[in-house]
Amino acid sequence: MLLSVILGLLLLSPAPVVQDTLKAATISSTAGSLIVPQRITSRELESASGLTEAIRRFAGVQVRDYGGIGGLKTVNVRSLGSEHTGVFIDGIQVDNAQNMQVDLGRFGTDDIRGVSLFSGQKVSPLQSAKEYSSASSLYLESAAPVFREGSRNNHIVSLGVGSFGTWTPRYSWEHLFKGGTMMRIGGEAVSTEGKYRFHVKDYRTYPDETIAGYDTTMVRQNGDLRSVRLDARLYSPFSAEGLWNIHAHFYDSVRGLPGPVYKRAGDYPLSQDRQNDMDAFLQGRYSRSLGRIWSVSGRAKYSFSHLEYVDFPELRPELSSAHFNYRNHSAYISGSAMARLGTRFRLNLAQDFQYDYLDADLMDFAFPGRFSSWSCVSGVYSSGPFEVSGTALFLEVRDFFLSGGERHQARRDVVMPSIVARWKPSDKFSLNGFAKRSYRMPTFNDLYYTTVGSKTLDPEDALQFDLGAVWTPVASGRHSLNLRADIYRNYLKNKIIAVSTSNQFRWSMYNLGKVAVLGSDVTADYACKVGKGSFGTVLRYTFQQSLDKTPSTLRQAQDGAGSGTVDIKWNGQIPYIPLHSGSANLFGELSGWRADVTMFVTGERFTTSANLPAYRLAPWTILDASLAKSLSLKNGELNLKLCLNNILDEQYEIIDNYPMPGINLILKVEYSF
Amino acid sequence: MNKCALLVFSMAVVAIAAGCSKDETTSRDADLAGVNVAVGEKNGPFKKLFVLNEGNFQKNNSTLDFFRFSDGNYVSDAFGSMNPAVVQGLGDTGNDLCLFAGRLWAAMNASGVIQVMDANDETLLASIPVPDPRYLAFSGLNVFVSSYAGAVYGGEETKGKVYRISLDTFKTDAEVEVGCQPEGLAVSAGTLFVANSGGYNYVHDNTVSVIDLKSFKVTRTVPVASNLRLMVADDNGGVWVSSYGESTWTQDAGGNWIQSMSEPMGLYHVTSSFAVQQAKDVHVSCMTKCDDGFIYTIGNAAELTGGYDNTLYKVSAKDGSVVSKSFSGTDASAIGNPYGICVNPKNGDIYIADADYTGPGKVWCFTKDLQKKWVAVAGMLPAHMVLY
DSSP: OHHHHHHHHHHHOSSOOOHHHHHHHHHOOOTTOSSOOEEEOHHHHHHSSSHHHHHTTSTTEEEEEOSSTTSOEEEEETTSOGGGEEEEETTEEEOOTTTOOOOGGGOOSTTEEEEEEEESOOOOTTOOSGGGTSSEEEEEEEOOOOOOTTOOEEEEEEEEEEGGGEEEEEEEEEEEOTTSOEEEEEEEEEEEOOOOEEEEEEEEEOTTSOEEEEEEEEEOOSOOEEEEEEEEEEEOOTTOSEEEEEEEEEEEEEEEOOOOOOOOOTTOOSOOOEEEEEEEEEEEEEEEEETTTEEEEEEEEEEEEEEEEEEOOTTOTTSOOEEEEEEEEEEEEEEEEEEEETTTEEEEEEEEEEEEEEEEOOTTOOOOEEEEEEEEEEEEEEETTEEEEEEEEEEEEEEEEEETTEEEEEEEEEEEEEEEEEEEEETTEEEEEEEEEEEEOOOHHHHHSSSSOOSSOOOEEEEEEEEEEEEEEEEOSSEEEEEEEEEEEEEEEEEEEEEEOSSTTOEEEEEEEEEEEEEEEEEEEEEEEETTEEEEEEEEEEEEEEEEOOOSSHHHHHHTOTTOTTOTTTTOBOTTOOSEEEEEEEEEEETTEEEEEEEEEEOOEESSSSOOGGGEEOOEEEEEEEEEEEEEOSSSEEEEEEEEEOTTOOOOEEETTEEOOOSEEEEEEEEEO | OOOSSOOOEEEOOOOOOSSOOSOTTSOGGGGOOOEEOSOOOTTOSOSEEEEEEOOOTTTTOOEEEEEETTTTEEESOHHHHHOTTSTTOSOSOEEEEEEETTEEEEEETTTTEEEEEETTTOOEEEEEEOSSEEEEEEETTEEEEEEOTTOOTTSSOOEEEEEEEETTTTEEEEEEEEEESEEEEEEETTEEEEEEOOTTSSSOOOEEEEEETTTTEEEEEEEOOSSEEEEEEOSSSOEEEEEOOEEEEEEOTTSOEEEEEEEOSOEEEEOTTOOEEEOTTOOOSEEEEOTTSEEEEEEETTGGGTOOOEEEEEEETTTOOEEEEESTTSGGGGOSOEEEEEEOTTTOOEEEEEEETTEEEEEEEEOTTOOEEEEEEEEESEEEEEEO
């Protein structure tokens, strides 16, 4: 990410690049992008207790959180589903052909300097073809280390201690080699018991206005997690002709799956299921300029993940447990080239290939493989205040699977066009818009959940239209105010859903789902410097009307009778998407002290598109706060941080029957030298 | 064994105070508001049609509804309204509902409990823990419950059990091991028959276990058909049992994979002398035995070819003669997914539960000629109905 920016700056700036520009570049990695993304800055990341807590500040985003430190956390942008959101680490996608869900809970915030969210189309120099393909993209950006004058080493050691019996020790070492190559290696361990109290309650009001019900406190069980994360990164010298970086990542965890909370008789336990994960990847990228017109970039990645799921016969411990093992291999390579043709036109060509393979020890498993090729042509034309970009992306997918002892093939090819335009009459104001059609392929789970692969399942089809404005009415030295608003219309077609077939006990996946979204994201960001201190606020609001347009049964769809007139779900708000949601952040900084308070508000949601009271999930409001202090010691710097989450002790659920923790705290001590 | 959810603190359990001061002949649930769906029938033999909504697995949203004949109102979540202080309500995945001696018995599969209610006002009388309860049957002073008994999918082959509950103590007092993943069971002339599905096994079970009620031991295991499910008694000491069917995948001319049924969801007769006979061309996705001496089933007549032709079958429990009527061309063609059936022996009305897996289902009432009388919005996956 950083490198592409630096390179972008190198290529875009007619003047010789000086060291200051490079330093500036490490702060913002979104330069050169046609559409300005929403950004979570390093300040906001540092004040949040984790990556998920930071990401849920974004407008237009719903974070699905199953609760607790080990609970799955995925991100859904503009009601399109988490599979439509690409998550990128330093410009290379983190993906998983099995279910296309990226668990944000597995990434630390320590190496990450910023998070950017591109709704629609990211257009920046030397993009890979895959970067054009997601409906939305979330970029986790690291940065090259910064060394003090005359120093070649940085050491950071930290320990976090918190509620639920949580311990997070971490160490990282940054080193500057003689030739200017930089390295960061580090590791973090997380250990938590994951036990927390929650309320199970239900009150009902009777016609005569009596109220009756129950309110019971229980303790979340089997939510423990032990994980270790090791990271190693190498960054090329700034002065190098070609810029490169290499990133190796290893994650290993064992955890309990506490499962949903439901009634269990007597001593029968809730879930005792266990999940063990191992994820590892090695990725790298290289980019360089070839004279005045051309520049090129290459990326490669190999990743492996092993998921072991263990299901205990909870009531008959004498029986052996059921083990399911999944091993996912993925190899990726990409090449892109950019040409500056004259002063007004920029051409980007990119070609990516990927191979995914899933191995599992299930009976009659399909052992699916997928070969994907993304070919992309993109152009950016600018003239005065106008800038317009058009992209055509061709994705060819060949799926291979085993059925009845024979190898079969299925092809799924799609074309994804997009157009992005910006009018920027001054530095203070811009109007932008985009239209984009993108597809997400059926996952291996979608295709091979039943024993034989489905050839007929098509990719999900997302069509997005967006119009937005960015206005900076005040940008003096002391005050700055940024306003941003987008309205959008999304159509999701061919949504993959499970439908019972002609025999109600046999299910198949069909492209039957349809959703129409009307939404708006609004952000206001104000900051002010007073003397040695500064303070400010960030307000974010999201409106999302996401209506279900799915015919109620397969038969109705096939007969063309799915008009929905008698269907209670027709035109209902889709599950788990609130009509209104938002966050408000207030921060202040003075002589080494930093304070931050964030309030999150989410309106009512429903667990089904039938928006009846019985299926309503209550709205929730939570308040998180953090206080941090930096102390300069003789040999280094000591940072102390206290995060208090859910101060109001709100009892809430994001996913039905998965209670979230009440008030909790994390204390972190970090020493860097 | 760990305790699943430690009860730390319980507060504010407010008893329902009002609504009880009616005269003695009126049920305490008479005040429950409902949605009017039909004209009331004052002088019919039945007060209520109870509907157990299975709910989604592990969503804890199984509910008990009823249709009240006197005013034609459909009352949702009557159990919750009448038992507001019962923590987590009725429970998870109601798999069977029976009426016995003025009490409603509901087998809550995922909760591992049998809920016993007063049929008059739905108040909870007892909660009896039974692991993985599936279906219920009665004889004399006992209730019998089939149980998967802690088996897990993908684990080793595990035999299921039948538990015996004493009506004196509301406790299980005996158990017997049967085939794998037992489902329906029925008492016929002093003998208990149990349908074994083997649904968790790679090769399904295909047997009916026969249990002598006196010794409570399996005396015989009769091979019938693969993947057995629902069971009702005939009137001659035998039973009728249905199968979930078997499916295979085949490739059509265009290379598309199509899942098709190789064995239908058929109906089989096991006689008192353990002879097995398949009812001809009867498909069963849901089944009920009515006091009029007939077994009613609904099945998809086109299931073997992958089409849709939901059909009502009326099978004589005595001689096995079959009368069928397709839904198409009748009001019942509006049904999406027939998931449960109940028949009124007095007037022949047919109640059909229509399930939608991702939203609330419906309960339909038809005349015996499948003319619609009324329809009501039910809870999640309405499935099991009894007349009271």
